[in-house]
């Protein structure tokens with residue numbers, strides 16, 4: 164038994180410490196995750212919901228998601244569009260199709276476009292830079308977020324120079340052994356972290372995140388995730404429950420828990436009060452009102468799909484994904500109704516990251532070397 168547990172520390176005391184100090188040590192996270200009871204989780208979600216309300220009011224920011232290619236050269240064991248899945252029907256949107264999605268999204272009030280895809284070698288720096296440049300030229304008031312995986316620092320720099328504002332790259336798990344269990348040998352946690360630090364140093368608003376309940380995940384894995392996120396201090400953190408895809412090696416594994424995901428959303432909000440935290444589609448897939456619950460637990464972003472309905476079923480990272488047949492306008496209207504029902508609005512704004520105080524994690528090399536313990 165750990166000394167502070169013998170001394171009377173409790174999940175509630177750790178939650179109060181987290182709210183006060185915005186950080187916990189790895190062993191404290193582990194204890195909290197292992198011992199939190201239902202009332203502790205409810206307390207965390209209530210406090211996190213209040214923190215988000217205090218910081219963002221009733222606003223939930225929207226991002227228009229465009230899944231523009233499902234080709235991928237990687238073989239992550241949990242992913243439905245991994246290259247080894249021969250049953251995946253591949254597609255790539257043309258530049259004109261992508262621009263048409265942006266046009267429709269702009270008319271619906273979206274001011275951020277998220278270009279997400281597998282690691283598709285067709286999208287060279289030249290092609291992607293041209294695409295980003297065209298979007299920024301046509302809609303200069305909009306933010307462009309890229310989510311296209313691991314690339315070289317020079318590539319990230321070129322895309323930033325072309326006008327990309329933000330980059331999403333989940334680290335998925337900060338535990339090296341767990342990372343190896345979920346990924347093929349050619350991918351490494353070290354390189355994933357290198358990418359994230361490069362992106363931050365270049366000047367992107369960076370997003371990372373992880374799956375909750377992925378096979379082999381322990382409380383200590385999650386503790387390492389939370390310590391890494393505190394160290395990186397990203398602008399955005401996206402987490403969702405692991406949801407198996409039947410055509411992957413992990414297809415028979417149980418899904419993660421929506422309850423635990425909501426608890427972790429709350430912990431992230433208490434740790435990073437200014438961060439942009441989505442209520443993810445995966446959460447909405449596991450729980451009918453998952454996205455509403457996410458917002459009430461501290462999330463402040465939703466990402467409706469702007470991809471053409473004809474390709475949506477081909478971009479299935481996991482089974483039973485929701486909103487497959489909803490046109491963009493329907494999807495936005497439905498989310499507006501859902502959010503209005505719990506007292507939130509979806510403003511037509513970019514919703515940039517604006518830290519209220521000094522950046523807690525910083526991004527200097529010296530700070531990178533700091534460890535939580």
Ligand code: SF4
Pocket residue numbers: 235236237238239242243244245246280281282312
């Ligand atoms: S998780 Fe990303 S990198 Fe891995 S196989 Fe899927 S799309 Fe490719």
